[in-house]
Amino acid sequence: MATPTTLVHFSGHEHFRNRLVLSILSGRHVKIDKIRTDDKNPGLRDFEVSLLRLLEKVTNGTIIEISVTGTAILLKPGIIAGGPITHECPLSRSIGYFMEPIIMLAPFAKKAVNLTLKGITTDEHDLSADLLRTVTLPHLQLFGISDGLELRIKKRGAAPNGGGEVQFLCPIVKQVKTLNFVDPGKIKRIRGIAHAVRVNPQFSNRMIEASRSILNRYIPDIYLYSDVYKGEESGKSPGYALTLLAESTTTALHCAEAISEPGVLPEDIALKATRALLTELDKGGCADRKHQCLVLLMMVLGSEDVGRCRMGEPTAKTIQFLRDIKDFFATSFKIVPAEPSDPECKQLLYSCYGTGYVNANRTLA
Amino acid sequence: MSDNDELLKILEAQGKQFLQSFSLPPSISESKSSKSAVESDSGEDEEWGGVGQSSGSDSDSEDDEEDTGTDFEQEDDDFVAGSSTATPVVVFSHGTQSTEKTQVDKALMRSFMSSKVSKLRSDPASTSKKRPAEEEDEDEKSNIQNDAMLHKLVHTKLLSGSLDPSLNLTGAERRKALAGRVLELTGSAKMGKGEHIVRSDEHRRASKRVREGLGEKKRERHEQQLEEAKNLGNYHPALKKLFEPPSSGPSRKREHGMKMGVGKFKNGSLHLTRDDIEKVQGRPTSRGGRGGRGGRGGGSSRGRRS
Numbered sequence: 001m002a003t004p005t006t007l008v009h010f011s012g013h014e015h016f017r018n019r020l021v022l023s024i025l026s027g028r029h030v031k032i033d034k035i036r037t038d039d040k041n042p043g044l045r046d047f048e049v050s051l052l053r054l055l056e057k058v059t060n061g062t063i064i065e066i067s068v069t070g071t072a073i074l075l076k077p078g079i080i081a082g083g084p085i086t087h088e089c090p091l092s093r094s095i096g097y098f099m100e101p102i103i104m105l106a107p108f109a110k111k112a113v114n115l116t117l118k119g120i121t122t123d124e125h126d127l128s129a130d131l132l133r134t135v136t137l138p139h140l141q142l143f144g145i146s147d148g149l150e151l152r153i154k155k156r157g158a159a160p161n162g163g164g165e166v167q168f169l170c171p172i173v174k175q176v177k178t179l180n181f182v183d184p185g186k187i188k189r190i191r192g193i194a195h196a197v198r199v200n201p202q203f204s205n206r207m208i209e210a211s212r213s214i215l216n217r218y219i220p221d222i223y224l225y226s227d228v229y230k231g232e233e234s235g236k237s238p239g240y241a242l243t244l245l246a247e248s249t250t251t252a253l254h255c256a257e258a259i260s261e262p263g264v265l266p267e268d269i270a271l272k273a274t275r276a277l278l279t280e281l282d283k284g285g286c287a288d289r290k291h292q293c294l295v296l297l298m299m300v301l302g303s304e305d306v307g308r309c310r311m312g313e314p315t316a317k318t319i320q321f322l323r324d325i326k327d328f329f330a331t332s333f334k335i336v337p338a339e340p341s342d343p344e345c346k347q348l349l350y351s352c353y354g355t356g357y358v359n360a361n362r363t364l365a
Numbered sequence: 366m367s368d369n370d371e372l373l374k375i376l377e378a379q380g381k382q383f384l385q386s387f388s389l390p391p392s393i394s395e396s397k398s399s400k401s402a403v404e405s406d407s408g409e410d411e412e413w414g415g416v417g418q419s420s421g422s423d424s425d426s427e428d429d430e431e432d433t434g435t436d437f438e439q440e441d442d443d444f445v446a447g448s449s450t451a452t453p454v455v456v457f458s459h460g461t462q463s464t465e466k467t468q469v470d471k472a473l474m475r476s477f478m479s480s481k482v483s484k485l486r487s488d489p490a491s492t493s494k495k496r497p498a499e500e501e502d503e504d505e506k507s508n509i510q511n512d513a514m515l516h517k518l519v520h521t522k523l524l525s526g527s528l529d530p531s532l533n534l535t536g537a538e539r540r541k542a543l544a545g546r547v548l549e550l551t552g553s554a555k556m557g558k559g560e561h562i563v564r565s566d567e568h569r570r571a572s573k574r575v576r577e578g579l580g581e582k583k584r585e586r587h588e589q590q591l592e593e594a595k596n597l598g599n600y601h602p603a604l605k606k607l608f609e610p611p612s613s614g615p616s617r618k619r620e621h622g623m624k625m626g627v628g629k630f631k632n633g634s635l636h637l638t639r640d641d642i643e644k645v646q647g648r649p650t651s652r653g654g655r656g657g658r659g660g661r662g663g664g665s666s667r668g669r670r671s
Binding site for chain 2: 133134140146149150151153227247251
């Protein structure tokens with residue numbers, strides 16, 4: 001089924017990154033207008049403009065037109081070039097905001113992506129660098145992208161002043177593998193990273209103690225690591241955070257994290273993260289809620305075969321993402337309850353027919 | 366003084382009472398109560414009364430002298446650890462992990478915290494456990510074997526010049542032979558020329574007289590050789606090169622033909638390099654450098670004169 005070539009039109013600033021990614025992958029022009037028209041500061045924010053600049057650097061031949069007031073943009077995508085790129089991210093959003101669309105685009109580039117991002121590495125709004133490295137990138141391994149996939153955290157930077165730096169290396173693939181992941185399995189191990197920058201290093205130990213007090217009763221294989229960065233590499237602002245991830249017998253990953261807040265004890269932060277992890281595990285599935293979009297996108301771009309995945313209930317972001325996929329790729333998902341016999345089980349089985357997307361950009365050397 | 370003694374006795378009694386409120390192991394309570402003798406001993410006879418009685422009799426005499434200092438010090442009652450205590454002692458040693466487990470833990474941490482995603486979920490236990498044990502054994506065996514072989518070779522074949530007893534070399538000669546062989550082995554010298562290089566280095570370092578003397582002797586020797594060859598009939602003008610003293614390194618090939626002003630004439634065409642062209646045309650940047658040098662040189666000489 002050939003994808004249509006007309007312009008796709010959206011309104012509003014929500015789901016901005018997903019729509020841009022879908023436009024670049026499908027090659028269709030996208031027009032987004034009525035961006036924060038009723039706001040006190042109308043139009044695009046600085047981080048959105050920075051994201052558009054980053055996408056310009058990553059791609060070749062992309063034309064981005066922004067209206068005078070900044071409330072409408074028109075994106076005519078080019079090809080995904082890749083190669084070595086450096087980008088300074090503004091201090092309003094963390095690098096996770098910029099990394100998510102790049103992770104979706106990088107495997108389909110012309111050359112292997114070598115991206116250096118500078119800014120805030122850990123934030124409460126987006127995925128932190130630790131989560132990206134330990135959870136998001138292993139999800140790409142499910143689709144056959146693993147050799148040469150790296151995320152190096154050179155420096156850490158907490159909000160508000162940042163000062164962090166990460167380097168992302170991603171290989172290119174010709175085509176993404178079809179996913180058939182229907183067995184969530186049972187949790188076999190829990191790993192965690194507690195890091196503290198420019199505060200008392202005992203904070204990370206305290207977080208580990210508090211988290212273990214809840215998790216120890218479940219499984220024996222729990223290792224929480226304390227990641228210490230000192231001096232130049234610790235950024236400009238103080239902060240600490242705990243990232244937890246659980247891996248099942250079938251290599252399904254679930255994650256949760258909590259970032260420091262002023263005036264809150266590190267033990268409370270640790271308990272917050274632990275309870276969030278247990279909530280995620282309760283929802284279950286083969287992929288957790290933060291990564292539903294990535295997994296569904298890769299399923300759509302797979303070979304022309306039925307891909308299946310069992311996940312929990314979709315978030316609002318996922319629901320809109322599925323609608324946008326239908327607009328861009330004319331593919332829709334079949335979503336049925338995973339266990340129709342069990343009324344208690346809330347998990348769903350997502351299946352779709354892949355579009356057979358082939359990386360035509362890659363240099364055939 | 367007697368007041369002091371009384372006060373001390375009161376203090377001691379108070380201390381003893383306080384300590385008896387705890388259940389101390391017999392050794393400590395014995396030594397602390399060794400000064401008052403019999404009552405406490407008889408009370409703990411069932412458990413252990415051996416050392417306490419003997420030390421009590423001994424230390425009583427020393428008590429008066431050491432009274433002031435030893436109130437809080439525990440006297441050495443020659444108690445040997447492990448000798449009959451009826452209370453069983455159970456030791457919980459936390460924090461002592463076997464080295465293998467710590468190695469596995471470290472490997473786990475390294476694999477989890479590595480930046481390469483492919484190594485994140487690699488199982489270090491399965492890969493590394495078998496390997497170190499086997500590899501170590503093999504490495505040890507081959508290391509020992511290699512050591513033996515090296516020893517043998519070094520002392521028989523490789524350094525035979527220095528260690529061959531039949532040659533009757535002096536210490537200095539042996540040293541030079543060894544140094545020469547080492548040069549050959551490392552590749553700094555061609556085969557057979559190592560010792561020659563060592564000796565010629567030493568000659569160069571010698572004083573002028575010694576050098577001249579050595580050179581004189583060398584020339585004499587060569588003359589002798591040439592005469593010998595002529596006498597024996599081994600000489601031929603074609604073999605002249607063989608009999609003359611060794612030349613001073615590789616002599617440059619003299620250029621044949623008539624030179625042009627610039628460039629090389631080869632294959633019927635004149636080859637000009639960029640340097641040749643600039644030599645003729647004149648370089649703008651280097652002209653400034655030459656001028657600067659000339660000006661500065663003139664300035665310095667001017668300064669010195671004045």
